Amino acid sequence: MKKLINSPDTVVADFLEGMALAHPTSLRIDHENRVVLRGTPKDEGKVAIVSGGGSGHEPLHGGYVGRGMLDAACAGEVFTSPVPDQMQAATKAVDRGAGVLYIVKNYTGDVMNFDMAAELADAEDDIAVRQVITNDDVAVEDSTFTAGRRGVGGTVLVEKIAGAAAEEGRSLEEVAEVAERVNACARSMGMALTPVTVPANGKPSFELGDDEIEIGIGIHGEPGRRREPVASAREIAEKLLDPILAELPGEGPVLLMVNGMGATPLIELYIMAKEASQVLAERGVEVSRHMVGELITSLDMAGCSITLLRLDDELTALWDAPVHSPALHWSADDIQE
Template sequence: MKKLINSADSVVADALAGMAAAHPGELEVDLDNRLVYRATPKEQGKVAIISGGGSGHEPLHGGFVGTGMLDAACAGEVFTSPVPDQIVAATTAVDRGAGVLHIVKNYTGDVMNFEMAAEIVDMESGIQVATVVTNDDVAVEDSLYTAGRRGVGVTVLVEKIAGAAAEEGQSLEEVARIAAAVNDAGRSMGMALTSCTVPANGKPSFDLPEEEMEIGIGIHGEPGRHREPIAPASQIAARLVEPILAELPAGDGRGVIALLNGMGGTPLLELYLMYDEVARLLADAGVVVERRLVGNYITSLDMAGCSLTLVRADDEMLRLWDAPVSTPGLRWGI
């Protein structure tokens, strides 16, 4: 294993310290609780939003803290849920008097710990908490880490669109409603050319022969739906597009927001090439792409591969998507 780290035991804390050093005036980092906050909190009377999960998926979630997205993010150890105490600390710190929305990926540990934290917050401070769980992965119904479908790429879009709704002063009920609507309108599918290597393990999470690829992988290095010989990018794109379109909500004249996401070890040269193939397939299927995003947004350490997320977007979603955002991982309009 070759990694740019000091120690596998300190990699998360060291990375968070680096985030603070790289974004002074934008982010504040609580190293004791492993939390990332906005350096300047939003105005009183606005809904706050937090999310979190295991580290190793950067820029998710800490890289999406800032104006127009998250108010705080909780960083667990690599591929490990944050604990309730972290989530309680973040929730109480960011509340601006209008309640807090928790955006939670559907993994057993994440769901359990966020639920427990919400109960503690209610008992100790009375802060109103709403929760939206993302579960957009069409690859598998249940996995090693979930009951039901995994929360993957749509999480980025939920955080952006809900963040914009909160920024403009919508109520907790409305922010939670739009977050749930984005999740319900979204579907994702991923693939991998390699496994990933967790620093504490020092070896790939699963063995994948040079001539094979994994279709339907998760973001924790778990194997996917099936394994098959490596194929040209055009065929790989079809492996992602077809199962998503089979389950994507009906269009009713609406187009989609498309996220072609890198898993951490794939260069942009290949991601743009893959997006071109995806765009061709969507055009052939009569699907209009209203907005698109290409790059590394929800990764799996050093895994080579990509995922595709499509969200059927109504006018409200598109307006909120276009709203200004200023975070380390996503920035426009400011």
């Protein structure tokens, strides 16, 4: 195993220290509880948004903490849910009297632990909590760590749009409603060129031949739909988009997100963005917003995922609203630029 780490045991603590050093004013990190917080607290009376999950998907979730997005992110061990105590600490740190929304990817451990944290917040701290479970992956029903569909790339979109709704001063019910709507309108599918190596295991989590790719892979290397021979970017775009389009509800323009799995060069992601845009144009789907980059990853896996979100005017306006986090950042005057 070749990785830039000190020891498998210290990966999460070390990376959080690095985040704190790299973002000394915009982030504040509670190292004891492994919670990433905004450097300056948000205003009184605003709904707070908390997410989190296993580490290894960076920049998700800590990289999305900032004005217009998350208030806190809980970091579990690599590919392992954080525990309810972490979530309770995050909840207490960010609540400003308007309640807290949890954004939870649909993996059994995360769902169970965030559920317990919501009960603790209610019973011990008298904080109102609502939860939204993301489950946008069309690849498989049920999986290694999941009952039902997995939460993947759509989670980034839920965090951005719910964050914008909270920043506008909407109520907890309203922010939860829009988060649910984004999840309901988002569909994703991923593929791998290479397997992922978890530091504690030291070996690839599955085997993939020199001429093989896996279609429908999960963000922990969970099995996908099928293995296939290497294909062109154009063919891969079709293999991901056709199942997504078959499940995408509604009509009208979409947001296209092309995401790298952690070890995918940006030049390849731009090529995938071109091919995905062309496939969508041929299918009669208008793309009105784009996002390309490594946004929700799987350690050192090479590959990509595509997410589509069906937009309406409200979701578009919330998407365009300013965001100031380490990993997603734009200003009001960028939109017209």
